[in-house]
Amino acid sequence: MKEFCFYILLVFVLLFTACTDGDLEPVLSNDKDIDIGINKLEDLQGLANGMHDRLTATAYYGRNMQIYGEVRSDNCFANGKTGRFVPEAQMTVNPDNSNGPWEAMYAVIASANIIIQQDLNTFSGDSQKLKQIAGQAYVVRALAHFDLLRLYGQQHAGGTLGIPYVVRYKCDERMPLRSTVELNKKAIFEDIETGLNLMTEANNPNTKQFISTFTALALKARVALYFKEWEKAKTAAQTIVNSGKFEIVDAAGFVNSWKTKSGINSIFELAASSTDNLGINGLQFIYRGPSYGDIEVLDDLKAIFSETDVRNSPAMIGYETVTGKQRLRNMGKFPSADFSDNIALMRFEEMVLILAEAKIELEEPDALEVLNRIPSKRGAALYKEATKANVLLERRKELCFEGFRFDDLARTGSDIPLVDQFRQTHGGPKYASFKFAFPIPAVEMNANSNMVQNEGYK
């Protein structure tokens, strides 16, 4: 009978260990399946948050985009302390290391396209709020394509090729061709218009941390300026100026405005906080401090300011002693040691300067008055003439360290000025040199045989 008991025992063991084919289904704990995960307003808002969050990537507006605009100019240089931005400052970026911004920007576009291609009629929730989010997505899509074009397009490097304009997530065209700069421009303006049509001012967010109708207008003004469409730039900038929603920060408040969230001069800024920030990979760490601090200011920039200009105060451009050496630094923009500053992307002051520049180009009589609105609030002397040179000088003063300088040089057909032979390493490339465009990344070239490399990198 003992053996019988063994049989019983074994049956128990088998019941314990046996199983069926259905036991192979895995668990998803922190992710959701994309096909079943989006159907409510809150899902769409989550995706919009994700889209905004992707704008803050280090390789994009978290840090690199701004620095590219500064080290490829006469504003700043890379001291090579940690090796960061050395190729960019030399303007010898090669295809092996030009992929960061390319990937970050197309990731933003993917996030925008997922929102855009939802059928909002099937969603539950306030339909105007849903449309507002869709509008934000169109604007972000335009912004990211515009930024791709600024870095990789051939418009200032002697060519006509732009970048692929992607309008669908997981589209069938897996290897898109490069479009032309002209077609890119058209698509960017179209997306901005679509965004404007979907959004309403009443539904604009309470903070400046999300895309609003004014962001769309500001982007329109900026793109129009870049492409010398002065009427368009003027109209968009004028609309913002006339809205009465924004003001130029005055000299007394200027330093502090960089620590203020959603300030009166802010049109759009990216959110950061002391608990959610890029830490050492953000702008604070690259502009200052002993650990990175790779980006220093050229004496030439400091020299253009007057003594009384608040933008030249030690709190804005000053000396920091690190690793046994005095270094000229951007002290005032993105200043907080705990990385908690929001990243200003569109300021009202930029709109005033766009308006002034458009008026100068259109030879309107009040151009000088508009231009002088900025220096008058900075403790600086007023301009006597409304000239292109003066508005570019004022832009350099007002917008330094925010990444505008390279494009201001490029769009006006200027060479990159060589003002410091010890510290600038690019050697002052002439306008329309191939160096004015980044190479298409090698990873893109390898995966997409339709892609055409920029001249000079083949």
Add this chain to the structure above:
Amino acid sequence: MKFFFVLILFFLFLQNQHVNAQNFIITGKVTNSDDGAAISGVSVVAKGSGLGTTTNSEGEYQFEVPQNTKSLVFSFVGMKTMEMPISTNTINVSLKTDYVGIGEIVALGYAEKVKNEITGSSFQVKGSRIANVPVTSIDQALQGKVPGLVVSTPSGTPGTMQDIRIRGVGSITSSNNPLFIIDGVPVINDNFTGELVRSSFGALSALNSDDIESITILKDASATSAYGARGSNGVIVITTKKGSPGKTRFSAISWVGFQNNATEGYQVLNGVQREELMLEAVHNTFGVPEDEAYNFIIEKNLTNSLKTWVEKYNRKEGNWNNLLQNKNALAQNYDVSASGGGAVSSYFASLGYNNTEATVAGGGFQRISGKFNFQHDFSQKVKFSSNMMVSNTRQDAFLEQSIYFGNQNATRYMMSPWEQPFLADGATLNTAIASSFFNTLYTLENDVYENDLTRGMLNSYIEWEITSNLTFKTVYAGDYNVAAFHTYQNRVHGDGKAKGGTAIQSVTRNYNQVSQNSLNYKFSAVNHNLAFKALMEYQVNNYNFLQGSGEKFPADGLYYLSAASSNLDANAGFNDWKNMSYLGMVNYNFSGKYIADFTYRYEGSSLFAPENRFGNFWSAGVAWNISEEGFLQDLNFIDNLRFRASYGLSGSSALGINQYQALLGYDKSYAGEGAVYPRQIGNPGLTWEKNKNLDAGVDYSFFDGRLKGSFAWYSKKTFDLLQLVPISRTMGHESMMMNVGSIMNKGFEAVVQGDIVRSGDFNINIGANIATVNNEVAALAKDAAGNDINIEDRLRKVAVGHPVYGWYMRKWAGVNPENGNAQWYINGKDGEVTANYNAAKKEWQGESAIPKLTAGLLTHVDFKGFFADINLYYAGGHKVYEDFSFLTHHTGFFSFTVFNGVNELMKRWQKPGDITNVPKVWYGARDDSRESTRFLYRGDYVRIKDLVFGYRLPVIWTGKIGCENIALSVRGTNLFAFVKDNGLKFDPEVGADGLTRMTTPPVKSVVFGVNLNF
């Protein structure tokens, strides 16, 4: 499936109601034919019944055998098996030493087989060969002992994982790691480190090498297809020690010794050399006379650190390279074990302790392990065995996976010698370092960086002999790993300073369980022997993760999260994978001459989409034991000669969790709210990676085993590669997991072993093994235009017709003797040169990181009680790239302003006509040390892996104190290496990617050991 087994049980229950026949008793004694000594533990089996016993400590046995038994079979490890007909009630046997080894039992995981019945390629290493080797992870001890197995060392930090490659590399972006089997069940071999930037921490380091009975490496389809789905990268079968009947035997093993970096590595620039280079660079760049360069530097505010060093520190050398090494690091190991048992039960128990310091300052490794094996026969037919292992392993995990500012190995090379590690008092560590790198002497002393793994394994089975032909076995195995991780970065200096101190604590819990049920059926008629196996296996892995982090500590000396006051954050997750398979095996053996086997496995994995989960895998093998044929019987010098061949299909599911799904990620936030983003593009068509493997070989043994070995040829084609294929970044993702492409690995392996001298007290044995790998990419993913999607990084490329990740970079053309400029070949090969780095093309530079030829030489000599071993290992036909050379060889400011350089830079070009490989120095950015063949070296080397001298005390002495065996030994590991390319200053043993790293280098050790048995 469940129902099926119950049905079989019921059927067997009915059928098995037989009555025992009349039995009779046989007694006898078993001795060794060499010296007449009694042998205990010999297995005595009544042929045909499956009943058996073992001899006691006097070599005697008493055995009640069934009446119809014709003969008894006597077998013992290392002895020739004998079969004795039953003619009287007393049978005494004298067993002969088996030099040939054809009766050797080889553990194949699910089954053990006699060597002569195997059709596949496998290689067994006895536990005794690795027991005394001073390594923290047993895989490290295998190098050079197994043909076709390449073990490489990405880091010498104790406890880290090794890169193991069996017969080349079959996968491009998926794992190439073999499958590990312990005592018949698949186990995980994951990296349990808390942060991937830190030293890896392998689950294998939780095993005590003294608990290992044998390790078998399975290489071809016939051997691995039993593991079907997951054996395509080879299988490593570990069998742990079990109890054996007889009086209790105790064993104690201990060794103590010291370790150092096996290779000296580069010397770095000292302060005086650094000053010389900086002044010369200023002279070269700005045209300032060299004697005025010092003042020029200060006037132009180029740097202050030179002035500080000269005026404040009086040119005192920092000497970082030496200070950050832990010379003569102590390593010690103690193990005690006991084994014994009676007629129905036996046990093995052990306790082990290992403590190994790292050869860099500030850390070490500790392991306490215990093992208990218990075997008991519930009845003559039902056997039970349970195996338990528990260990706790602690590792100091260095920030070493890249050149982090807190990486002490990087600090050795990159810290300016002008910076002072100590304050003026000479005792206090200096935290005011004017460098991006930290004073790692301070951070190592004041930070916490600890990995802690507790691993518990249980493996129990019941084996029931239903009839003499049919057995049923059910196995349950659990493997529980609890990994705790804790870092604290102090408030004063280092990474934690900016945040007021930071801490991370995490707990990873991983439970892996396997259940197996199998039926074995044997059938013999005249010369035909058939064996069948049906097996079902189910494996579940549950992974749980919980991590907390925080910043801003109110006071020093507080290390745990409770004291953090800001940025408190928590992460947690759960994932699982499951594997289910059904296996059928048939073995056919015709009178020991002709062997054939066939294996089929149907396996499913949760890692694939529901419609693609299951795959079919199979293998077939044949062997011809030609020496058993009548026509060779007259050739007495042939002990054994056999041919074997196998072919089959195996697979791999080596990919991450949930890769087939298009997923939205929810782990980000924006403006204080949850942010959702497309994490993964997904691929619902994802299925098994497959591998077709052809293998043919010869095994031979001549002159009574004086010359024996094997030869094998293989051709392995891996296809439907699980590959992370780069896609156009315009899709918003970098890559997509696909089944595409194929890779060929071909080669041969040979083993020769010879007893040059064989006599009672003088023996010389030499063994050699050699293996080749010819690796080539046969196909890749294609883009829509039909072009291959090549994978390229800054140094390597994957393209059809070349080895996987063949070296692909610009070709160095030396220094122009006229002007000291660096030059590269414009076309990447030969001919015209250019001084413009970007004008030179990247080109294939030959070879890859995979050694084409590896070999081992193992020599053993013993004379009376003295013994000596020397083991050599050779790897060659590959190239190694010196990573981070861009910084350490920089002829611009990185080496003498920002960081530090190697003293090789002192050979720089200085004046026209200088012939050198180091360009002139320059104060500014330079391309000279960017990726090129200047830093690509031939990887060939020979290393003395082991050098052992020992003495076994005579039994007449040891007997007086009651010991059977006392052996004393001194062992040197990795003592010397001969590197072919004298440009390669770092250790030639690098990770499988072929890059030198700023990790702890491989170590050499000298240890003194005592082995005791009583």
